[in-house]
Amino acid sequence: xxxxxxxxxxxxxxxxxxxxxxxxxxxxxxxxxxxxxxxxxxxxxxxxxxxxxxxxxxxxxxxxxxxxxxxxxxxxxxxxxxxxxxxxxxxxxxxxxxxxxxxxxxxxxxxxxxxxxxxxxxxxxxxxxxxxxxxxxxxxxxxxxxxxxxxxxxxxxxxxxxxxxxxxxxxxxxxxxxxxxxxxxxxxxxxxxxxxxxxxxxxxxxxxxxxxxxxxxxxxxxxxxxxxxxxxxxxxxxxxxxxxxxxxxxxxxxxxxxxxxxxxxxxxxxxxxxxxxxxxxxxxxxxxxxxxxxxxxxx
Numbered sequence: 001x002x003x004x005x006x007x008x009x010x011x012x013x014x015x016x017x018x019x020x021x022x023x024x025x026x027x028x029x030x031x032x033x034x035x036x037x038x039x040x041x042x043x044x045x046x047x048x049x050x051x052x053x054x055x056x057x058x059x060x061x062x063x064x065x066x067x068x069x070x071x072x073x074x075x076x077x078x079x080x081x082x083x084x085x086x087x088x089x090x091x092x093x094x095x096x097x098x099x100x101x102x103x104x105x106x107x108x109x110x111x112x113x114x115x116x117x118x119x120x121x122x123x124x125x126x127x128x129x130x131x132x133x134x135x136x137x138x139x140x141x142x143x144x145x146x147x148x149x150x151x152x153x154x155x156x157x158x159x160x161x162x163x164x165x166x167x168x169x170x171x172x173x174x175x176x177x178x179x180x181x182x183x184x185x186x187x188x189x190x191x192x193x194x195x196x197x198x199x200x201x202x203x204x205x206x207x208x209x210x211x212x213x214x215x216x217x218x219x220x221x222x223x224x225x226x227x228x229x230x231x232x233x234x235x236x237x238x239x240x241x242x243x244x245x246x247x248x249x250x251x252x253x254x255x256x257x258x259x260x261x262x263x264x265x266x267x268x269x270x271x272x273x274x275x276x277x278x279x280x281x282x283x284x285x286x287x288x289x290x291x292x293x294x295x296x297x298x299x
Contacts, residue, residue: 002033011039011268013261019043019051021182032057039268042261044068047205048184064264068187069257070194071161083113084235087171087197089120089155089164090188093127094135097177097202099142103224104175104231106146111235117148120155120167168195173234176201177227194251198244200230215247 005012014034020027035041035058042064043049049065052058088101098119105117123136136156143149159167168174174192176199183204190210192199199216201207211218217234219226233240 002030002037005034005037011265011271012037013040013042013264013268014038015042015044016048016052017044017185018182019048019055019184021051021055023055028056035059035062038062040064040264042066042264044185045206045209047209051184066257066260066264067252068185068190069254070190070251071165072194072253082116084111084115084172085170086115086117086173086175086231087120087167088118088175088177088188089159089167091124092119092121092136092156093124095179097179097222098139100177100222100224100227101175102139102142102146102148102152104177104227105148105151107224107228108232109148109151111232115151115235116153117151118153118155118167118171120159120164122156122158164191165195168192168197171197173197173231174199175227175231176204176207178202178204179221180204181221190251194253196245198234198241200227200234213247214243216244 005014016031019031023031035052035056039062041052041058041062043052044065044067046065049063052063053060086101086105088096088098090096092098101117105115108115119139123133127135136154140149140154143152155167168191174188174197176186176189176192178186178201181204184206186204186206189199189201189206193210193216199207199211201211201216201218202221203218207216207218210216217230217240219230234244235241
């Protein structure tokens with residue numbers, strides 16, 4: 001990527017989906033070189049921007065936060081009466097923490113009507129290349145061992161936007177039990193919040209930023225009991241459900257996100273060749289609730 005950037009004769013915008021909290025020397029040098037060459041850097045969260053500025057030699061004037069967009073999921077179907085529906089989705093692989101959600105489901109078998117858990121998404125191509133379907137097969141085995149296989153539906157096919165929207169809207173709770181303590185951007189989290197579905201998530205950085213102040217239920221990593229308790233509260237406590245619905249943040253729709261990129265590009269094109277394209281008119285980093293200057297242990 002760096003050689004390509006250096007050959008460009010027009011301003012460039014580089015979007016950072018992740019910012020390593022504990023980079024190797026090579027990762028640090030590469031990211032700093034990209035930042036030096038690019039006209040602008042976009043992070044999708046304030047946490048990622050703070051980490052970039054605190055941990056790397058990067059010009060703050062180049063770094064802009066433009067959030068991950070979301071589709072307009074507006075329809076909620078009539079409840080089927082088949083029991084509460086728990087959902088997780090996205091490319092599947094180790095680190096998604098689905099095994100912890102399965103263990104949580106095993107602790108919720110007393111719910112009446114019984115809980116249904118949908119695991120939607122294809123296995124990540126890189127996981128397929130290295131390990132085949134070993135992770136998915138392990139989930140099937142674990143579900144059988146826990147006695148919850150009957151309550152779990154796997155949807156391994158690709159879902160287009162419309163089908164995914166229907167699936168999300170059918171959920172009573174979305175669970176994101178990710179193992180990562182380093183994930184600064186999650187499109188799945190963004191879509192779930194935009195759809196207005198209560199979210200139970202582990203404390204990965206994007207979840208902490210987006211679900212603070214009661215906007216979701218945050219639990220420790222790799223803790224099925226805590227997951228089960230939070231899911232139960234979201235499903236059975238009307239006060240909790242009402243609070244989650246009332247306090248969810250307004251999502252950024254894709255047209256709004258596109259407009260922000262258009263404005264950023266216009267600013268770069270209007271700047272003098274040796275000028276600071278982003279100085280002045282571009283907003284500074286937003287304050288991230290709970291963020292710490294000691295970014296290395298966060299994600």
